[in-house]
Amino acid sequence: MVRGDHVRSIAWQIEQYLKAMLERASNGVIEVQRSALSELFNCAPSQINYVLSTRFTLAHGYVVETRRGGGGYVRIVRINLSADERLRRFLKEILDEGINENEAQGFIEFLQEEGILTNRESNLLKNICSDRVLSRAVTNANELRSNILQSVLITILREDV
Amino acid sequence: MVRGDHVRSIAWQIEQYLKAMLERASNGVIEVQRSALSELFNCAPSQINYVLSTRFTLAHGYVVETRRGGGGYVRIVRINLSADERLRRFLKEILDEGINENEAQGFIEFLQEEGILTNRESNLLKNICSDRVLSRAVTNANELRSNILQSVLITILREDV
DNA sequence: TCACCTCTGACCATCTTTGACCTTATTGTA
DNA sequence: TACAATAAGGTCAAAGATGGTCAGAGGTGA
Structure with a gap:
């Protein structure tokens, strides 16, 4: 019940996961698949959209581009301020x-x-x-x-x- | 009042519990869950708010930050008033x-x-x-x-x- | 008894998670 | 080429999970 040992929300975990990926990505861009991510975290696919819309907005410094259909993806781009x-x-x-x-x-x-x-x-x-x-x-x-x-x-x- | 050993209120016990936790915390910050705490002390959840608002105020040298919803928490931060x-x-x-x-x-x-x-x-x-x-x-x-x-x-x- | 704490429960606010249903892109096939 | 099947991702409202507020009841010492 106390301190750092309480379970954070899945949304929070997904956020951390994606930010760690971005950290590793050299160019500030990552691509994931919504379905794969939701399976990895054992949650509903729409949960991913929730995370994106609450934590990866323009104001937060990210642009999210997606594509549906076969070969679809979610691309998260870290905004580069110097541009x-x-x-x-x-x-x-x-x-x-x-x-x-x-x-x-x-x-x-x-x-x-x-x-x-x-x-x-x-x-x-x-x-x-x-x-x-x-x-x-x-x-x-x-x-x-x-x-x-x-x-x-x-x-x-x-x-x- | 003279006696230090009369039966203390639950509020007092919760206060002591939290302060002991803070004592153990290295950086003057602890996080708890309101519901878990109230279960531990077998009281109404709002009792926790009572304790926070009477014993962990700014004037007492504490800041309380909370978050609702899944993964919610109550964070108590001690500030360095003697500074x-x-x-x-x-x-x-x-x-x-x-x-x-x-x-x-x-x-x-x-x-x-x-x-x-x-x-x-x-x-x-x-x-x-x-x-x-x-x-x-x-x-x-x-x-x-x-x-x-x-x-x-x-x-x-x-x-x- | 009065004044002041303490404690509770009913109701509210906010954040998260899910599921049903919708849209779009690709691929296979006639 | 046309079309159906398949494979993504999108939306939104409702349910779930926390914490907040406040008025009033319950205790307790002076």
Whole structure:
């Protein structure tokens, strides 16, 4: 019942598995088969979609491409921040429409993994952008999160130059 | 009261149990499951919440993070309140009332001068706490600033970061 | 008795997991 | 080529698994 020995969700395990695969992949791209993955983790195939849609979104720094039919696959691409045409699309998409807690967490983690934020900055921002902090005081928390992250990016980009 | 050996409440027992666990934990963090804990002590699950909200508050030097759903947990993080008496005082202060833009700027600068925040962290936070960022989305910006700075202090004082 | 803790149960919120049904691509065959 | 069979993957709503809230009942010391 205590500490690290409690069983995490299957979703979490699949997430870890895929991220480890990505880590090993030299080019930041992996391909898996949904059915094979779901068999490996002994779960429903749609569970894989759940994991993808909650943990491998654009905001988290991933693009997922799939193909149906024979020879079908799920391809997960780690976004490369230096490819700035993608970055612009990415920021626009994320920051224009507001961003929820989960997406913000993912985005901040992504910035950290890219070396743009330190671990401590990442922790600070994740807490600041949590519903626990924001939702108390505000109704449109998603919009506020966008404002905050935009100002963070502006500050950092300014510094980098 | 004089006697130390009268029958203690369940709440007290749970408190001791959790604190003993924290003592054993190397980094001041433990994770438990609410349902498992309540079964262990043979009480209602909400009893756990009672213990957490009366004995593991910020003022007591703890932060509680939880997650619902499958694989859910209750995580208790001890923060290092003894680290700095001034921070402690400030924390108490912002727990009560909101603070305006100027006060926030001043406090952030103070933290920077004390070596508690880096220059970059300070810049990030000053921007985030500005009315330019907050006021557009919110009416009670002062209260929100309090929340934000409070979470900043909590993050910094955590033993596991 | 009063004031203040403690404790519970009914009801709520959130995250996960599954299954039934749908869409699309490839392959084999007439 | 047309078509059927087969082999992927997609969607969505409902069920399952946790934890949260709150009002009120239950204890206990002063």
